[in-house]
Amino acid sequence: MTDFAIRYGDHVTRARRDGRPVVALESTIISHGLPHPDNLRVAREIEQTVRDNGAEPATIGMIGGEIVVGLDDAQVEHLALAQDVAKLSVRDLAIAAARRADGATTVAATSAIAAAAGIGVFATGGLGGVHREASVTFDESADLTALARTPIVVVCAGVKSILDVGATLERLETLGVSVAGYRTTRFPGFFITDGGFDVDWQLDSPEQVADFIRARDEQRVTEGALVLANPLPRDEQLDPELHDRTLESGLRLLSEQNITGKAVTPFLLSHFHSSTEGKSLETNIRIILRNSALAARIAVAATSGSA
Numbered sequence: 001m002t003d004f005a006i007r008y009g010d011h012v013t014r015a016r017r018d019g020r021p022v023v024a025l026e027s028t029i030i031s032h033g034l035p036h037p038d039n040l041r042v043a044r045e046i047e048q049t050v051r052d053n054g055a056e057p058a059t060i061g062m063i064g065g066e067i068v069v070g071l072d073d074a075q076v077e078h079l080a081l082a083q084d085v086a087k088l089s090v091r092d093l094a095i096a097a098a099r100r101a102d103g104a105t106t107v108a109a110t111s112a113i114a115a116a117a118g119i120g121v122f123a124t125g126g127l128g129g130v131h132r133e134a135s136v137t138f139d140e141s142a143d144l145t146a147l148a149r150t151p152i153v154v155v156c157a158g159v160k161s162i163l164d165v166g167a168t169l170e171r172l173e174t175l176g177v178s179v180a181g182y183r184t185t186r187f188p189g190f191f192i193t194d195g196g197f198d199v200d201w202q203l204d205s206p207e208q209v210a211d212f213i214r215a216r217d218e219q220r221v222t223e224g225a226l227v228l229a230n231p232l233p234r235d236e237q238l239d240p241e242l243h244d245r246t247l248e249s250g251l252r253l254l255s256e257q258n259i260t261g262k263a264v265t266p267f268l269l270s271h272f273h274s275s276t277e278g279k280s281l282e283t284n285i286r287i288i289l290r291n292s293a294l295a296a297r298i299a300v301a302a303t304s305g306s307a
């Protein structure tokens, strides 16, 4: 009989045994969010950035039906290059295991797995959220409901403006997900520094975020996530005019080609990458690496605070 328990990569097992900080990383950005062949290079750069900032990376995904926390390099390469990698949210995990599938985990699934594995900090690019046509299609990412019940800090650059940013913030409020800007109260729109909305709170240092984790654990009142929104500096954002034009054409193509459901996000991402001649990809990579560095510094602060 196959054992379906979570498997740990050796590097993660060692780090946990030694009490060293660990940062969770998702695999959907690798398999479905970034174009080949850059995705493999970027996946490796993300892990290296976490190491350079003092923590151990644990990239999470599914290989042959097993959930792996801490994919090794060959497994990351497989998820980056294989054509038939499923996109797994929380509800897909046990079905995909039964099918012995290979799969990439979304923010929802990665958060849930990381929390189950006792990992408290997770770095990604952007969250899923409420889609622009959600009032008709009901398309709202399961990232939001998963974060409502998962005690983890997600370092991200907000949500992409391909989504309804305001509605996403409203849903996060309803669901009881904590939201704070990192050194800002303006919620970022991923490629663009300012997504057009304020958030109530700002946290200013890795130590302050570590205090959030401690407070949440000691209060024992809430078990939801913290979305820590880390905007790009203004001079590093995608040119807002190019951004708006690309968004407009992407949304038009979506409706022309009748693309719906979980294919929407990958379609719009690849439209951005191809029609900005690589500029959005460059921006995307910068975002992920910055978030990975910050997440590592938070994990380090959280680990030394608990010693």
Ligand code: PSU
Binding pocket: 026, 028, 029, 032, 033, 034, 105, 106, 107, 108, 125, 126, 127, 128, 129, 140, 141, 142, 143, 160, 190, 261, 262, 263, 265, 269
């Ligand atoms: N947003 C991005 N890049 C991504 C994703 C979201 O800017 O790669 C991925 C994440 O893995 C996220 C998932 O969890 O898409 C959300 O997909 P859906 O909207 O189908 O829930």
Ligand code: MN
Binding pocket: 139, 140, 141, 142, 261, 262
């Ligand atoms: Mn969806």
